[in-house]
Amino acid sequence: MSEKPSDDQPSASELPDDVWEQFTRDTERDIRASAPKEPSARARMVTERLRRQEERGELPPGWRTGPDPLAANRRAGRRRKLWAVLGVPVAAAVALVALKPSLLPGDPFGPDGPGDAAASPLPAETAAPTAPPGGSPPRTPTLDEPFAGSPALRWADGAAGIVPPEAKAVGPASKDRVAQALELTKRLLVGANLDPRTLRGARPEAALAVLDPRQPKLLDDLNTALRSPSERNDPLTMFSRFDPDETRPVGDVVKTRGRMTFEQGSHAGVVVHADYTFVYPVTRADGRPEVARTIVRRVIDVELPDPTRYRVTPGRLSVKKYDEEIGNSACDVHDGYLHPRFPSSDDRDREPTGPTIDPYDRSRGIDDGGPCGTVTRT
Structure with a gap:
């Protein structure tokens, strides 16, 4: 419930002169700021040029309104959907390779798993070796692996x-x-x-x-x-x-x-x-x-x-x-x-x-x- 103003509150005519003058100045300033302004000559030239370009079809659709936020959201949605489609098989492939690295082309971890350097190629020989090559795990050569154990x-x-x-x-x-x-x-x-x-x-x-x-x-x-x-x-x-x-x-x-x-x-x-x-x-x-x-x-x-x-x-x-x-x-x-x-x-x-x-x-x-x-x- 609102209260009725008391009779002892001062009216506008009873305000001090300096307060009334400040109120008048602020009001006039606000009115001038919100009033329509005549465009400058340069602004009128730019507006006329854009109007003519629009009539000739030289401006892209929607140039007045800016980019369509819904279109941006739609593109982001497509990217998210694409990642959702690709993400599942990629994750499955990563998990499968982690369980069996030999599925990668060339078996990069060697025949005995990660960290095994047995099959890594040697650099070219540039000087006489000082010792025979180390022993290899005993493996029987086969038609598929003729250099096994060598x-x-x-x-x-x-x-x-x-x-x-x-x-x-x-x-x-x-x-x-x-x-x-x-x-x-x-x-x-x-x-x-x-x-x-x-x-x-x-x-x-x-x-x-x-x-x-x-x-x-x-x-x-x-x-x-x-x-x-x-x-x-x-x-x-x-x-x-x-x-x-x-x-x-x-x-x-x-x-x-x-x-x-x-x-x-x-x-x-x-x-x-x-x-x-x-x-x-x-x-x-x-x-x-x-x-x-x-x-x-x-x-x-x-x-x-x-x-x-x-x-x-x-x-x-x-x-x-x-x-x-x-x-x-x-x-x-x-x-x-x-x-x-x-x-x-x-x-x-x-x-x-x-x-x-x-x-x-x-x-x-x-x-x-x-x-x-x-x-x-x-």
Whole structure:
């Protein structure tokens, strides 16, 4: 309930003069502020220009009212719905991978789960190792996993494991000549040890094409060994070859590890020293699902002389020295092929007779093992 004003409250006529004058000024100010104002000349020009643009259709719809808040909400709603649709399968996939990481492409955590570095690739070898590679968990190689249980599992595949060093000028040999020598050496190694035709027992034409025909003694010996293999002329001293009637390769990967170095040659050229090990997984040609691995290490010195000073064929290599060490191949068999022993082999007359060696040990010299050694692992 409202109260009736008392008769003793002052009327407007009884207010002091200064209060009444302040009231009058404030009222006039408020009236002026709320009164309509005549637009300036510039404002009238802008308004007229916008009107004409609107008539010509040059302004977007809704330019007078600003953005539609409902449209923005609709777009946000679509984004939320999209995330709701994607969120469920993504969350399920994350949970599934957490339970079984091997489902990821390439099995990034290795065969034994997260943190296992067993299958992580090794960096390229740039210096002689100081010890043999560590032991691997004992696993039987299979057709699906031919390098299981082998240190070579971490080695590079094929030619990717032959990484020449950076070329630099040495003595009178220019940087380009050194680079040429390194590239030719790689071609020789690939043609002699990785070319599928060579591995199947065919003539290693790609490797022979790199050698200088003006070095006739070497080529004569190699041609004789390929044509009529014997203990004296054995093509395995330079080439890796398997008998296609006895074995066939498992997959198309040969594991490779090694290094190259170079130095000034004696014929105004450059000498390249190569030391590489190749691991070959094979199975029986008769279809029995057994897998064996043969390991071949090759050490070779080749020279690219200066053809302007010596009677040599430009772009061809002269072989100065070569040697090999073979692990897991029959002894005293000189038919020009490697003969790996399989788990079920019973040919006791072809047992290795030399000292025990680790074919993966690249820290020792190649002459330390002797001929036809007994391997500690394959």
